[in-house]
Amino acid sequence: MPEESPPSEIPAALAALRNRIDEIDHQFLSLLAERHQIVGEVASIKRECDVPIRDDTREAELLADRRTRAGRSGLSPDVIESLFRMVLWASRNRQAQLHAAVPLDMPPKRIAIIGAAGGMGSLMSSFLDDLGNEVLAVDRDTKLTVEDAAAEADVTLVSVDIRETAEVIRRAGPHVRADGLITDVTSIKREPVAAMLEASEASVIGTHPLFGPGVHTMQGQRIAVTPARCVEGTDWMHWLSATLRAAGLILLETTAEDHDRVMAVVQVLTHYSTEVVGRTMRQLDVSIEETLRFTSPIYHLELLMTARHFAQSPNLYSAIQMSNPNTPEVMAAFRDAASEFEALMRSGNASGFREAFGEVTEFFGPFADTAMRESSHLIDRLVERS
Numbered sequence: 001m002p003e004e005s006p007p008s009e010i011p012a013a014l015a016a017l018r019n020r021i022d023e024i025d026h027q028f029l030s031l032l033a034e035r036h037q038i039v040g041e042v043a044s045i046k047r048e049c050d051v052p053i054r055d056d057t058r059e060a061e062l063l064a065d066r067r068t069r070a071g072r073s074g075l076s077p078d079v080i081e082s083l084f085r086m087v088l089w090a091s092r093n094r095q096a097q098l099h100a101a102v103p104l105d106m107p108p109k110r111i112a113i114i115g116a117a118g119g120m121g122s123l124m125s126s127f128l129d130d131l132g133n134e135v136l137a138v139d140r141d142t143k144l145t146v147e148d149a150a151a152e153a154d155v156t157l158v159s160v161d162i163r164e165t166a167e168v169i170r171r172a173g174p175h176v177r178a179d180g181l182i183t184d185v186t187s188i189k190r191e192p193v194a195a196m197l198e199a200s201e202a203s204v205i206g207t208h209p210l211f212g213p214g215v216h217t218m219q220g221q222r223i224a225v226t227p228a229r230c231v232e233g234t235d236w237m238h239w240l241s242a243t244l245r246a247a248g249l250i251l252l253e254t255t256a257e258d259h260d261r262v263m264a265v266v267q268v269l270t271h272y273s274t275e276v277v278g279r280t281m282r283q284l285d286v287s288i289e290e291t292l293r294f295t296s297p298i299y300h301l302e303l304l305m306t307a308r309h310f311a312q313s314p315n316l317y318s319a320i321q322m323s324n325p326n327t328p329e330v331m332a333a334f335r336d337a338a339s340e341f342e343a344l345m346r347s348g349n350a351s352g353f354r355e356a357f358g359e360v361t362e363f364f365g366p367f368a369d370t371a372m373r374e375s376s377h378l379i380d381r382l383v384e385r386s
Contacts, residue, residue, distance in 0.1 A: 032087070035087070035091075036090075036094065039091045039094045039095060040094065040098060042091075042095065042100075043094065043095040043098040043099075043100035044098070044100075046095065046100040046101075047098075047099060047100045047101070047102065047104065048104070050103065052101065052245075053092055053095045053096060053100050053101050053219075053248060054092060054248075059088055062084065062088070063081055063084060063085070063088075066080050066081065066084045067080060067081050082377070082381075089219075089220065092219050092220065092248060093217050093219045093248070095248075096217070096218075096219045096246070096247055096248035099131065099246060101242075101245050101246040101247075101248065102131060102242075102246040103242055106239070106242055106243075108131070108132045108133045108134060109133050109134070109153075109154040109155050109239070110133070110134045110136065110152065110153050110154045110155070111128050111133050111134065111135055111136065111153055111154065111155040111156075111157060112136040112138060112149035112150055112152065112153035112155070112156045112157065112172075113125050113128070113135055113136065113137055113138065113157050113159060114138045114139075114146055114149065114150075114156065114157065114158050114159065114160060114168055114172060115138070115139060115158065115159035115160035115168075116135070116137035116138055116139050116142075116159070117137070117139040117140075117141075118139075118159055118160065118213075119212070119213030119214070120159050120185050120209065120212075120213045121139075121157075121159035121160075121185075122213065123213045123215075123218075124157060124159060124185065125137060127218065127247055128243070131243065131246060136149045136152060136153055146168060146171045146172050147171060147172065147175050148175075149172075150172040150173075150175035150176050150182075151175040151176075151177075153176075153180065154177075154180050154181070155180060155181045155182075155183065155236075156172050156176050156180065156181070156182045156183070156202075157183050157184065157185065158172065158182070158183070158184040158185070158186070158192070159184070159185045161315070161319060162186055162187060162188060162319040162320065162323045163319055163323070165184060165186050165191070165192050165195070166191055166192065166195040169182070169184070169192060169195040169196050169199050170195060170198075170199045172199070172200075173195070173196060173198075173199025173200035173202075174199060174200065176200045176201075176202040177202060178201045178202055178231060179202070179231060179233065179234055180202045180203070181202055181203045181204075181205065181234075181236040181239075181240070182196050182199075182200050182202050182203070182204055183196075183204070183205050183206065183207055183240070184196065184206055184207065185207055185208065185209055186206070186208065187208055187263065187267065187319075187320045187323075187324075188208075188259075188260055188263070188320075188323050188324050188325075189206045189208060189224070189226050189256035189259040189260055190256045190257060190259075190260050190325060191323070192206055193206040193226055193228045193256040194256075196228070197228055197229060201231070202229075202231060203229055203230050203231045203234055203236040203237075204227075204228040204229040205225060205226065205227045205228065205236060205237060205240055206225070206226040206227075206228060206256060206259075207223055207224065207225050207226070207240075207244075208223065208224040208226075208259065208263075209221070209222075209223045209249075210222040210223060210224060210252075210266075212312075217248070218247040218248060218249055219247065219248030219249075220248055220250065221248075221249055221250070222249070222250045222251075222252055223244055223249045223250070223251060223252065224252045224253075224254055224259050225240070225241070225244075225251050225252065225253050225254070226253075226254055226255060226256045226259055227253065228256070260324055260325060260326060261326055263324060264324050264326035264327060264329070264330045265330065267320055267321070267324070268320070268321050268324050268326070268327050268330050268331075269330050269334065271309065271317050271320065271321055272321060272330065272331060272334060273334065274305065274306050274309045275309070275317075277302070277306050278306050278307075278309065278310050281306075288303070291303070297379040297382060297383055298379070300382060301378065301379065301382060304382075340356065341353075341356065344356060
C-alpha cells in the first residue's frame with residue numbers, strides 16, 4: 001500500500017475561523033441548556049394545571065415561525081425545521097421524565113409484573129416504579145410466585161412469551177381481586193383478552209405497546225388498548241390511560257378483533273416480507289460489503305431494516321407471526337402478489353406491469369405524497385450519517 005501523506009498544516013486563517021465556529025457552537029449549547037431549564041419549569045406548571053405535554057397548535061406555530069425566520073436569515077427552512085423538531089422532541093421527553101402528565105391526585109398502586117426480567121417486562125417495571133408505584137417483580141427465578149403476586153397486587157400485568165401468555169393468565173387470573181385489574185402487553189389480543197375474561201372476575205384491559213423494549217424513550221410511542229371488562233365501582237381505564245399518558249404514550253383504543261386484523265398487516269406482512277428478502281439474499285450469497293459500495297439511499301435503508309430484523313430474536317418473530325389468527329390470509333395474499341409480478345416480469349409484459357403498478361399507486365392515493373416527503377427526510381438524515 002502507498003504511504004499516506006502527512007496532513008498538511010492548517011492555514012492560520014482557517015484555524016481562526018474554526019475557533020470562532022467553536023465559540024458560537026458553545027454559545028448555542030449554553031442557550032439549549034437554558035432552554036432545557038425553562039422546560040423544567042414548564043413541566044411543573046403543566047402538572048399543577050393539568051395541561052397536556054403535547055400542544056400540536058403551539059408546535060405548528062413554533063415551527064412555522066422558525067422556518068420564516070430561517071428564510072429571512074439566509075438559512076434553509078427545511079434544515080431549521082428538522083433541528084427544531086429534535087428540540088421539541090427533547091422538550092417533550094424532558095417533561096415526561098419530570099412527570100408533567102402525572103395527575104397530582106393519582107395514588108400509587110401495587111403492581112405485579114409477571115415476566116419482569118424480560119425486555120418489555122423490565123421496561124414496564126422501570127416505568128411504573130418511576131411513577132411511584134410498588135412493583136412486585138415475578139419471573140422464573142423469583143421466590144414470589146405468579147399466584148401470590150396476583151393475590152397481593154392491585155394490578156397484575158402479564159409480560160411473557162406469546163405462547164406462554166394464556167397459561168400464565170390462567171394461573172394468575174383466579175387470584176386477582178374482583179376490584180383489581182389484569183392486563184397484558186402481548187402482540188396479539190384476541191386470545192389473551194379471552195383468557196383474562198375467563199380466568200378472572202377482575203377488570204380486563206389488554207394492551208400492546210407498538211414498540212420494542214430497546215426504545216430510548218416511550219415519549220411519542222403508540223400503545224394499543226383493548227378494554228374488555230370494567231367492574232362496577234372501579235375506574236381502571238381512567239387510571240391506566242393516565243398512567244400510560246404520563247410516559248408520553250399515544251393511546252389507540254380498539255377491540256381485540258380489530259387489533260389482530262390490522263396487526264396482521266402492520267406486523268405479520270412487514271416481518272414476512274423482510275424475512276423473504278433476507279432469506280433471498282442469503283440464498284444468492286450476496287456480498288453485503290460489495291452492495292454497500294454501490295448502495296443507493298433506498299437500498300441502504302432497506303438493508304438496515306432487514307439486518308436489524310435478523311439481529312433480533314427469532315422466537316419473538318415466530319411467535320408474533322404464528323399466533324395471529326389472520327396470518328394465513330396475509331401470507332396467501334403475499335404469495336399471490338409475488339406470483340403476479342413474477343409472471344409480468346418473466347413475460348416482459350411492460351404494459352401489464354404499468355397497469356398493476358398504477359393500481360397500487362391509486363390505492364395509496366394522497367398518502368403517496370406524505371410518503372415521499374417523510375421518506376426523503378429519513379433518507380437525508382441517513383446520508384448525513386454515512
